Amino acid sequence: MALKVALLGCGVVGSEVVRQLARQADDLAARVGAPLELAGVAVRRPGRVRLPEVDPALFTTDAAALAVRDDVDIVVEVIGGIEPARTLLLDAVKAGKSVVTANKALLAEDGATLFAAAQATGADIYYEASVAGAIPLLRPLRESLAGDRVERVLGIVNGTTNYILDRMDAHGSGFSEALEQAQALGYAEADPTADIEGFDAAAKAAILAGLAFHTRVTAADVHREGITEVSAADIASAKAMGCVVKLLAICQRSPDGSSVGVRVHPAMLPREHPLAGVREAYNAVFVEAASAGRLMFYGAGAGGAPTASAVLGDLVAVARNRLAGARGPEETTYAGLPVHPMGDSVTRYHVALDVADRPGVLATVAESFARNDVSIKNVRQEGHGDDAQLVIVTHMAADAALAATVDDLRRLSTVRSVASVMRVEALADG
Ligand SMILES: NC(=O)C1=CN([C@@H]2O[C@H](COP(=O)(O)OP(=O)(O)OC[C@H]3O[C@@H](n4cnc5c(N)ncnc54)[C@H](O)[C@@H]3O)[C@@H](O)[C@H]2O)C=CC1
Ligand SMILES: N[C@@H](CC=O)C(=O)O
Numbered sequence: 001m002a003l004k005v006a007l008l009g010c011g012v013v014g015s016e017v018v019r020q021l022a023r024q025a026d027d028l029a030a031r032v033g034a035p036l037e038l039a040g041v042a043v044r045r046p047g048r049v050r051l052p053e054v055d056p057a058l059f060t061t062d063a064a065a066l067a068v069r070d071d072v073d074i075v076v077e078v079i080g081g082i083e084p085a086r087t088l089l090l091d092a093v094k095a096g097k098s099v100v101t102a103n104k105a106l107l108a109e110d111g112a113t114l115f116a117a118a119q120a121t122g123a124d125i126y127y128e129a130s131v132a133g134a135i136p137l138l139r140p141l142r143e144s145l146a147g148d149r150v151e152r153v154l155g156i157v158n159g160t161t162n163y164i165l166d167r168m169d170a171h172g173s174g175f176s177e178a179l180e181q182a183q184a185l186g187y188a189e190a191d192p193t194a195d196i197e198g199f200d201a202a203a204k205a206a207i208l209a210g211l212a213f214h215t216r217v218t219a220a221d222v223h224r225e226g227i228t229e230v231s232a233a234d235i236a237s238a239k240a241m242g243c244v245v246k247l248l249a250i251c252q253r254s255p256d257g258s259s260v261g262v263r264v265h266p267a268m269l270p271r272e273h274p275l276a277g278v279r280e281a282y283n284a285v286f287v288e289a290a291s292a293g294r295l296m297f298y299g300a301g302a303g304g305a306p307t308a309s310a311v312l313g314d315l316v317a318v319a320r321n322r323l324a325g326a327r328g329p330e331e332t333t334y335a336g337l338p339v340h341p342m343g344d345s346v347t348r349y350h351v352a353l354d355v356a357d358r359p360g361v362l363a364t365v366a367e368s369f370a371r372n373d374v375s376i377k378n379v380r381q382e383g384h385g386d387d388a389q390l391v392i393v394t395h396m397a398a399d400a401a402l403a404a405t406v407d408d409l410r411r412l413s414t415v416r417s418v419a420s421v422m423r424v425e426a427l428a429d430g
């Protein structure tokens with residue numbers, strides 16, 4: 001007997017899910033052990049969706065009714081955002097439906113409620129597409145690495161911002177032009193503020209940290225900075241240092257293991273760093289585990305077809321579970337580790353200062369760093385006279401110490417302005 005699938009949302013990802021379901025119907029049926037049949041497709045404006053693969057009678061604007069209909073076994077949610085997606089999925093789970101979703105915003109805001117409801121009814125919630133699109137990452141973290149101790153997860157998890165930064169770096173494109181291209185290619189969120197201000201990456205970081213450290217982490221716990229402040233000058237400065245600028249998500253245990261840090265911000269990476277070569281809308285994530293060592297996951301992080309691949313992989317998995325009367329592994333949050341404040345995070349920094357080119361300037365600047373316990377790795381001067389700029393790279397320092405140093409520097413009469421402050425991530429301190 002066929003398993004009936006309700007599709008909620010039919011935009012970039014949803015329409016590709018429909019196409020793949022139709023194209024691969026026989027193979028999917030063979031893999032699952034039963035055909036997967038669309039029970040209905042919930043859309044906002046039916047007249048605007050042109051999909052010859054779908055019987056027009058299957059379109060509905062009543063997502064709420066479709067999600068709990070008796071004949072529906074599996075609900076696939078690709079609407080996005082918090083509401084109505086949360087209510088739709090909660091009702092579906094309470095009605096015993098298996099759920100597949102790509103909605104990281106919802107999972108990072110209120111995954112706990114959904115998972116608790118799923119536990120109560122024994123329903124599956126799978127969400128591989130929600131982080132790093134097509135890349136199998138969540139199931140490896142949840143299942144393959146369940147016997148190891150993950151120490152750090154670091155990566156590029158937003159395709160839109162990687163596309164923009166890559167275009168600015170490699171083609172000299174302007175920010176708005178590159179964003180428009182990313183939107184046209186189907187990479188951006190419905191409101192691209194979610195991408196460029198780092199909300200999307202922060203939601204993904206929360207999901208990754210939760211799985212990696214067996215701890216409940218929400219988007220609100222994540223330190224978030226987007227890329228709107230990254231200027232062409234920052235990118236040029238990075239280039240001069242042999243670096244590129246990337247938006248990174250970093251989830252890390254504290255050295256004593258008693259807390260975790262979860263942050264999203266632009267950072268400079270040396271060009272030889274494996275993440276520096278991640279171009280266009282690709283994503284890549286390092287997972288560092290005690291026994292496995294360093295693993296790297298790379299692939300298409302955004303776009304209709306790649307994301308549909310992850311959705312269909314989950315669909316097959318929950319369908320198989322359903323037929324077997326089984327359930328996928330649950331979220332484990334037993335560790336309950338606190339998320340430490342950004343000030344306690346430790347990394348290196350690149351600081352560019354517009355200064356007066358006169359004797360003693362370097363000494364006053366160096367004193368500010370020393371006073372705050374931030375050790376300087378190297379200093380270089382660019383320009384002379386009124387155009388002089390000091391570019392300083394530090395060794396590892398706490399974020400709070402660097403912030404205090406920058407406050408100090410702003411008060412120095414010899415420093416005209418702090419032109420740029422950016423974190424520098426490398427594989428090892430040097
Ligand atoms: N586009 C991408 O590359 C990726 C997207 N995702 C996630 O997948 C989800 C969908 O993303 P896209 O397809 O790109 O967005 P989209 O904006 O292209 O599609 C969403 C669709 O849902 C429809 N919709 C809104 N409210 C509805 C309602 N009440 N009932 C029925 N339909 C409704 C909209 O009209 C739209 O067609 C989001 O959660 C997004 O974060 C995840 C990974 C990659
Ligand atoms: N807007 C997101 C889509 C995938 O999650 C991105 O650009 O990465």
Ligand code: NA
Nearest residue numbers: 128131133135
């Ligand atoms: Na994924």
